[in-house]
Amino acid sequence: MYDLTRRHFVKLTGGLAAAGLASSFVANPARAAEGKKRVVVVGGGYGGVIAAKYLRKVDPNIVVTLIEKEKLYYSCPLSNPIIVGLRDLKVQRWGYDNLAKHGINFIQDEVLEIDVAKRTVSTAKNASFSYDKLVVAPGVEFKWDAIEGYSEKVSEKIPHGWKAGPQTLLLQEQLSAMKDGDPYIIVAPPNPYRCPPGPYERAGLVAWYLKKNKPRSKVIILDPKDKFAKQGLFINGWKELGFNIEWVSGNDGGKVTRVDANNMSVHTEMQEYKSSAINLIPPQKAGKIAQISGLADKTGWCPVNQKTFESTIHKDVYVIGDACTVTGEIPKSGFAANSEAKIAAAAIHASFNGQGEPDPSYVNTCYSLLSPDYGISVAAVWAYRNNAITKVSGGVSPEKASAVFRKQEAMYAESWYQSIMAEMFS
């Protein structure tokens, strides 16, 4: 495995290696800081950025280097409204410039390898960074081979839209181009996956759009699962709002086994579904770097100490966000990643100072929109008790609520987004 990736990485960087090496040596702040503790963070999303910021906040002496492969970050939360024309991709796009203000060394590069024995990571631009502790927050990777006929290439024709950006715009184009009367097909993924209510938020918003623009069309959700997050609220809401949505559960034959991109169709064991507008959200696992560095187990996700988020496979490596396995039914959400990052930062700080593991407090709040004026939420608080993550309180929005209440939740969704983005990028 080591050799393979090594060779791969040499091939990738090729002739640029020499130039890259020279500049990387100078640009490697982790090396310059003699005697100081160095933490490298891989991935600048909901988890990684907050971990980097909190490490600096708790101890400005820690040398924090954040390595992110993209120049800009596109937020998935609130990206579904873009598909139906309620939002512009611009307000989902964030830059990393302000991190320097917080004393974080931001490096735009892709980590290709983690060497846990040497405590170094190496990157596509052929730089290498040493660490005392490493935080890995790469988000998810798709299991491209899980459904026959699907691939990364096919996703340009049958998009997933599960990482915000060009895929989101592709979904938008296809929705507006589809014929009135055709179905809009959403293929939901099996558990566990990023953002459990996400496919159903999308279904509602698309149905809201269809109701206005293509009233003869309906949304069909093909699902391998028999239940989903906030199910009662979604189904009641869809009914209340007069949406035309058909949900085909796993038991009813909703599991898609094959895709035919030429024919624009998806196949379950029982039936073929055809449309010019198909959104297929593939099964998922922890981001690639977690897989190739051996941080993931056979589930595809990274097992961690539930109190600190330190990997149970590699010491001094902390995995947070979508990539890790969390118990207590904490979902794979941006808010959860944010909360986990703060816990991991506290644990790293304590470990550097020879203190015991701090007592964590975990929180998640997730809003979903059914229409621009109709929001629902799930919120919970967890504590670490009797060696396990234990839910202390929480739940979903009430089944029966006024229109004002639903509208307020939609308004709070937007304000939540502003706050959590400011926490990351201001």
Add this chain to the structure above:
Amino acid sequence: MRKRMLVLAAVVVGGLWGGAAVAGPTSGMLSNTCDGCHGPGGVSPGPYMPSIAGMPYNFLKQMMTEFMKDERPSTIMSRIAKGYSDGEIDEIAKHFAGLKWGVNNGASVKGKSVDPDKAEKGKSLARECEKCHEDGGKKQDEDTPRMAGQWLDYLQLKLGEYKNDEKYPQPKKMKTQIDKLSVEDLEAVAHYFAGQK
């Protein structure tokens, strides 16, 4: 003043994850998750989300306790507040009371802006309010929240609730004053307080 200084000092000494008197998560650990919605350091960039940094300790504690006991209507706060013990709520209130009030900035979607005419009208209407919310809403004592520079959208939303919802918990004096004002008056009052920095 003296008391406030002491609270501040305690927070500084305790540091980000320090300060807890009891076993369990520290006050910083408990409070930093609040920032995910209420903004960095409790200063909110989202127009419907109130800033809570520097609010009076008693006020914060009372709000959280009322949410916890379902005595104050909310969307998600009652679900969240139930996740904490009385002692933990105390820590959270202390934490935010010890922070500095800040004016929100950096939001990519701005809230409604203050209309100077409405604010002017609100100024005279707010005379009664200022018996408690003194100094343009800047003064805060133990139970009175700061109003000056809070988000306009949030103030409008809440004043509307105070006016329209009979069951909304509020001091008697507050209810009397609110009842005297029309919806338009309250709108103007919100513009006035939001415009005070």
